[in-house]
Amino acid sequence: MSSLIADAEAEVARLWAGQRDGAHDHGHLNRVWANCQMIMMDEAPVDAEALQVAVIFHDAINLPKNAPNRSSAAALSAAHAAQWLGVRGWPLSRIAIVVHAIEAHSFSAGIPPQSGEARILQDADRLEALGAIGLARMFAVAGQMGGQLFDPSDPMALHRPLDDKAFALDHLKTKLFPIAQTMQTRTGRAIAAERAEWMASFRTRLLSEIE
Structure with a gap:
């Protein structure tokens, strides 16, 4: 595991501190990433590191199911990921890959996936x-x-x-x-x-x- 991935997981663990949600936990992230790896084998090559970062942050801002702004959770998660990656010097082009994949994974947001990374993450998350x-x-x-x-x-x-x-x-x-x-x-x-x-x-x- 790279230091970036480890740091990303630590950041999401910090955001989730004190939160008890069996449907959105570290096991969920591991399973979504495993699904991504299965799907990737039959798809055109993608930025695997950007995809893994998107997996880690896709539910970073986890709002309750009955929250009035629940449909904004993916956008908020994407914004947090973008800020976090920007501090670490990631180029805007790669940050954009992560942001779009996170935003498009959401069922309620209704954003069509336009990249391989977004299509893979959307499918991998929905398989859950x-x-x-x-x-x-x-x-x-x-x-x-x-x-x-x-x-x-x-x-x-x-x-x-x-x-x-x-x-x-x-x-x-x-x-x-x-x-x-x-x-x-x-x-x-x-x-x-x-x-x-x-x-x-x-x-x-x-x-x-x-x-």
């Missing part, structure tokens, strides 16, 4: 919302926000509007299954499809146990 880890994070966040696991009278929302703030299971339809359709890379699409299928199987099993 899918599969077993995606379900674990989904239920963890629902618990933090005081939501129920599912609507016991209508778990599939057949006779009511979807409400993923009230019921965690609704989040599969409102966001997670659609995320699988937004992947930018071939590897990302393949992994997302497999994980989405597994989540659908989990939902089927859950329904069989509660009905």
Whole structure:
């Protein structure tokens, strides 16, 4: 590990000091970087160091899910990364790579990725919302926000509007299954499809146990 990467991780640890968020922790950063490394093998060469820095800082400013300015979290994280890298003498061209990758990774910001680094980071981060880890994070966040696991009278929302703030299971339809359709890379699409299928199987099993 280079000294820059170690220092970047230390900076994010400082920003997260005292924060308890199982969906956004050091393990999340490690998994996103592992996803990036898998995706990179089938993509055109990118600035790997800039991509790793973007991974480390992509959730540096971690606002609560219900914060009114939640959609600004990626922009704030990118600005912090830019300032941090600028102090260390990084050229503006490389800082721009990091900034765009961080800003474009956000689902709520709706910024289309325009670089290889941004496409890879967006896919790598969104894979964290899918599969077993995606379900674990989904239920963890629902618990933090005081939501129920599912609507016991209508778990599939057949006779009511979807409400993923009230019921965690609704989040599969409102966001997670659609995320699988937004992947930018071939590897990302393949992994997302497999994980989405597994989540659908989990939902089927859950329904069989509660009905």
